Amino acid sequence: MSERKTPDPGNPLVLGIETSCDETGVALIDGRNGLLAHALHSQIALHADYGGVVPELASRDHVRKLLPLVHAVLDEAGVDAGQLSAVAYTAGPGLVGALLVGAATARAFAFGLGIPAIGVHHMEGHLLAPALEAEHPEPPYVALLVSGGHSMLIEVRALGDYHLLGETLDDAAGEAFDKTAKLLGLPYPGGPHLAKLAETGRPGRFRFSRPMTDRPGLDFSFSGLKTQVLLAWQKQDQQDGQVRADIARGFEDAVVETLAIKCGRALDATGSKALVVAGGVGANRRLRAQLAELAASCGARVYFPRPAFCTDNGAMIALAGLRRFQAGDLAGVDIGVRPRWPLSELRPPAAAA
Structure with a gap:
């Protein structure tokens, strides 16, 4: 584990959680240095015998894997949870049970730390994913x-x-x-x-x-x-x-x-x-x-984006959460997920405020 970092109030630090379907993704990003650490657990082997994703199995596996991945990412980056500025999570669209695992975990972290939790649209995460690379439009x-x-x-x-x-x-x-x-x-x-x-x-x-x-x-x-x-x-x-x-x-x-x-x-x-x-x-x-x-x-x-960031991942959710946080687009304390959420319903942060 690397040396612990000193908190920097001018540099937001956002934890991202992705649990919309059959991959558990966690990442940590800050406003100055970009992506600090990320981890992904795939459920391919779990669902292979069924020829497709089984929602109940997916939700249970997220429960088992999410917190260990969160701790692993924080340890890899040398960051204490108390240094976080916000926790971003996928609020939809996706499987309702899987979404609720990520949302409940993110909200619990945020409530305990006294910081915002930001519900992110899964497709907005994909749209912003190329910005994880050094060269992006x-x-x-x-x-x-x-x-x-x-x-x-x-x-x-x-x-x-x-x-x-x-x-x-x-x-x-x-x-x-x-x-x-x-x-x-x-x-x-x-x-x-x-x-x-x-x-x-x-x-x-x-x-x-x-x-x-x-x-x-x-x-x-x-x-x-x-x-x-x-x-x-x-x-x-x-x-x-x-x-x-x-x-x-x-x-x-x-x-x-x-x-x-x-x-x-x-x-x-x-x-x-x-x-x-x-x-x-x-x-x-x-x-x-x-x-x-x-x-x-x-x-x-x-x-x-690199192939690892084409599929579902926590890094794109962390990035979208960071952008929303920097724009002042913060939500309340309710645990809200939207299994169906048209992209057309999103608004720029100023319009949503």
Whole structure:
């Protein structure tokens, strides 16, 4: 453990807690030095036998893991709990039981220490995650938020000022990855396994449609693409590993190209020269490469958080909490969570006050 730090009233120190689904994340950040320490516990092994997240098991595992992670992060940073300025936690959207674990823990810490607790919107955390890196854009910029639960294009104008440009009309991209992987007989969680398999697939052997790119607009739809894969798979020798890899490659290419086309349209529509990519699918290597090419072709720049900060994590919640704290956006003492919480309901701190 490092030497204990002296409290600095002019430098807010925020603990972030993320428990929206199946990852327990804790991080510590300050206004001057940035991220000081972070830790993440994944529940993948816990849910693997069920082929998906079991909410009750997720909540119980958060209860077991959260406090040890909090103490580990404070120890790694050499910080006493009494030095904290605020505790930020994910208030929604997410699984209600999992959210309540993080909210109750954060509120208890804050009440005992006499400091604010700040409920953070999970997607705002993802939108701000690229700012955890040394090189990041300041608003305004376009953000592609793409994960297992969300596929959205958003114009980020300022903290809390988010204009929805387009969203999925059915399955999110990450959800389509997971369902397609299950269809191909790949283990849970399917998305990363499908992407790995696609690396050995032959490009062009199976070509699937690029949904909703043949018409104007920035919305997405991936459910029909899933059906195309099913029909193609049913006609093949399902014991042939190369066929499976080729179908995985065809599916991944279709999703990645669709996302890239829509991102290009969003940059054109807004005139922005900065594209931020956030959410779990943002870790996909093929997507990163194609969006980098897109940005270079139109004189823009694309920003990604490191892969560890694409998936759910405490660092993005700590950062969002810090930004809200610095803007004076503080809440009451009630333990409030919102399993469904449209991003459109967020407001800039001054407007919310």
